[in-house]
Amino acid sequence: MTDTLLEIENLRVAYPSAHGYTDALRGISFSVGRERLGIVGESGSGKSTAGRAAMRLLPPKARVSADRLQLQEIDLLAASERQMREIRGGRLAMVLQDPRYALNPMKTVMAQITESCRLHTKCSRAEARDQALDMLEAVHIRDPRRVARLYPHELSGGMGQRVMIAMMLIAKPQLVIADEPTSALDVTVRGQILDILNERVEAEGAGLILISHDLPLVADFCDRVLVMYGGQIMEELAARDLSAARHPYTVALNESLPPLDRKVAELTVPEHDPKWLEQRR
Amino acid sequence: MTPAVEIRDLTITFGQGRARVKAVDSASFRAAPGEAFGIIGESGSGKSTILRAITGLNDDYTGDVLIDGQQAQKPRTKAFFKTVQMVFQDPYGSLHPRRMIRATLAEPLEIHRFDRKDDRIAQVLNDVGLAPEFAYRYPHQLSGGQRQRVAVARALLLEPRILLLDEPTSALDVSVQAGVLNLLDRLRRDRGLTYVMVSHDLRVIAHMCSRVAVMTQGRIVEELSADALRDQRAETEYTQQLIRASRGTAHA
Numbered sequence: 001m002t003d004t005l006l007e008i009e010n011l012r013v014a015y016p017s018a019h020g021y022t023d024a025l026r027g028i029s030f031s032v033g034r035e036r037l038g039i040v041g042e043s044g045s046g047k048s049t050a051g052r053a054a055m056r057l058l059p060p061k062a063r064v065s066a067d068r069l070q071l072q073e074i075d076l077l078a079a080s081e082r083q084m085r086e087i088r089g090g091r092l093a094m095v096l097q098d099p100r101y102a103l104n105p106m107k108t109v110m111a112q113i114t115e116s117c118r119l120h121t122k123c124s125r126a127e128a129r130d131q132a133l134d135m136l137e138a139v140h141i142r143d144p145r146r147v148a149r150l151y152p153h154e155l156s157g158g159m160g161q162r163v164m165i166a167m168m169l170i171a172k173p174q175l176v177i178a179d180e181p182t183s184a185l186d187v188t189v190r191g192q193i194l195d196i197l198n199e200r201v202e203a204e205g206a207g208l209i210l211i212s213h214d215l216p217l218v219a220d221f222c223d224r225v226l227v228m229y230g231g232q233i234m235e236e237l238a239a240r241d242l243s244a245a246r247h248p249y250t251v252a253l254n255e256s257l258p259p260l261d262r263k264v265a266e267l268t269v270p271e272h273d274p275k276w277l278e279q280r281r
Numbered sequence: 282m283t284p285a286v287e288i289r290d291l292t293i294t295f296g297q298g299r300a301r302v303k304a305v306d307s308a309s310f311r312a313a314p315g316e317a318f319g320i321i322g323e324s325g326s327g328k329s330t331i332l333r334a335i336t337g338l339n340d341d342y343t344g345d346v347l348i349d350g351q352q353a354q355k356p357r358t359k360a361f362f363k364t365v366q367m368v369f370q371d372p373y374g375s376l377h378p379r380r381m382i383r384a385t386l387a388e389p390l391e392i393h394r395f396d397r398k399d400d401r402i403a404q405v406l407n408d409v410g411l412a413p414e415f416a417y418r419y420p421h422q423l424s425g426g427q428r429q430r431v432a433v434a435r436a437l438l439l440e441p442r443i444l445l446l447d448e449p450t451s452a453l454d455v456s457v458q459a460g461v462l463n464l465l466d467r468l469r470r471d472r473g474l475t476y477v478m479v480s481h482d483l484r485v486i487a488h489m490c491s492r493v494a495v496m497t498q499g500r501i502v503e504e505l506s507a508d509a510l511r512d513q514r515a516e517t518e519y520t521q522q523l524i525r526a527s528r529g530t531a532h533a
């Protein structure tokens with residue numbers, strides 16, 4: 001396959017709770033190269049936690065351990081906070097799940113995108129402005145000049161997602177972790193945004209981790225998929241085989257999807273079986 | 282029959298001079314009592330802006346917002362919120378960042394003088410698939426989908442007759458989504474609730490709603506039935522394109 005960009009081995013994360021610590025990740029291992037890796041899984045199964053752990057963006061009180069957390073030649077477990085500031089955004093970028101809240105509420109769209117550009121690439125103020133406008137156009141924002149002057153709360157949900165994507169891609173990171181990057185986009189714009197992400201992978205040899213609840217999208221767009229449940233990776237499949245998945249949770253997922261071609265009285269809600277947690281494949 | 286929710290020629294603009302934009306341009310629709318009415322369309326086309334105008338969060342609009350045939354007062358009264366509740370597109374929008382979930386959920390119950398507060402909170406959390414201990418967390422201590430379910434729970438607590446739902450399940454995996462959609466559908470059928478629901482997911486809209494408005498660039502360009510949506514019988518090119526893309530042929 002491709003050379004490895006990120007390698008994670010036996011990653012465990014626990015958050016403090018009312019009674020001691022609660023496990024969010026129970027020892028997950030995977031690696032990603034110059035490819036499109038999808039992560040699907042139950043709400044609360046630890047997908048965002050895994051992404052934030054790689055970025056070293058977990059809250060200080062979280063308990064983190066791993067046998068290996070390696071971004072190419074860099075040992076992320078040992079990297080100093082100063083090193084991390086260069087890596088974050090520059091080499092490894094994450095599109096966060098709630099973009100309008102992840103963006104700085106006090107700064108305009110233009111200020112945030114140019115800042116990301118100037119921090120990670122050597123470009124002048126004027127170049128950064130031009131690139132920012134080009135980037136907004138690339139993510140299919142109508143009227144980029146107007147939108148560049150808006151503050152995050154003045155953006156629509158899907159515009160916020162696209163601004164966040166623009167801000168990440170402008171620094172040309174080697175690996176992008178995109179956490180539900182298209183959940184607020186209509187299907188046509190979504191296709192265009194996926195094309196842009198795809199271009200990073202195909203033309204520039206970047207890696208992409210796509211965290212998403214949209215199974216048809218993941219099956220269609222990604223190369224491989226990890227299925228998470230209860231803080232574990234339950235199975236790994238080729239993306240095109242997603243509809244033929246074997247783990248009971250993944251099977252249940254396929255059955256819960258509302259059909260588009262016929263009316264059903266009720267959607268199927270899976271009965272969770274504690275045994276699912278032992279059925280790793 | 283008098284519609285439960287009606288908007289007539291609703292127009293909303295933002296910004297001044299060159300930055301001026303008509304976010305909503307003479308939009309009109311009616312949702313009958315007990316109906317679920319859907320809005321789909323382009324990102325940035327004004328869907329959330331319409332819901333925010335109905336709920337009075339932004340009352341700087343022209344045109345009419347009618348609830349049960351009555352002009353909604355500006356600003357909205359306390360009684361209005363007993364009847365109409367909204368689930369915001371960003372779950373953070375309905376949750377106070379520095380308050381425990383329990384406090385956020387208890388507040389509307391106190392304002393509207395409901396009894397059995399703790400029972401109601403535990404029940405509604407259970408309804409959306411969250412254990413009672415989630416009441417003792419802060420919003421940032423939840424996953425994206427858990428936050429979204431708390432936002433749905435908050436809107437349901439006051440037992441409103443009309444619910445405005447802005448992408449209420451966009452952060453949920455389909456198994457959890459199925460539970461929340463079944464809950465909403467059951468409440469509508471049993472209690473005759475009326476929904477105006479925005480979603481980019483045509484599967485969700487076709488499953489939940491009987492009629493759908495399609496928006497692009499501030500305008501409602503078409504209204505069609507869920508059956509027509511399923512059978513791909515759309516009039517405008519834009520809607521046809523949306524349906525085609527939803528059927529998974531958008532990306533090769």
Ligand SMILES: Nc1ncnc2c1ncn2[C@@H]1O[C@H](COP(=O)(O)OP(=O)(O)OP(=O)(O)O)[C@@H](O)[C@H]1O
Pocket residue numbers: 015016023024041042043044045046047048049050059097421422423424425426427452453454
């Ligand atoms: N800061 C925190 N403190 C305590 N618990 C947390 C914190 N952040 C996350 N959790 C818990 O850790 C678990 C995993 O959360 P995470 O956000 O990784 O889930 P997810 O798979 O991204 O879910 P979703 O699809 O709903 O976004 C959840 O049960 C969540 O409640």
Ligand SMILES: Nc1ncnc2c1ncn2[C@@H]1O[C@H](COP(=O)(O)OP(=O)(O)OP(=O)(O)O)[C@@H](O)[C@H]1O
Pocket residue numbers: 150153154155156157158159184185186295296302304323324325326327328329330331370
């Ligand atoms: N407070 C504001 N100031 C300036 N412009 C605004 C404000 N609120 C909304 N807008 C603009 O109004 C337009 C419509 O936004 P709205 O949030 O209604 O879109 P939407 O259809 O909900 O999109 P999405 O599907 O992406 O959430 C956008 O161009 C947005 O930038």
Ligand SMILES: [Mg+2]
Pocket residue numbers: 047048049097179424425426
């Ligand atoms: Mg998440």
Ligand SMILES: [Mg+2]
Pocket residue numbers: 156157158328329330370447
């Ligand atoms: Mg919106």
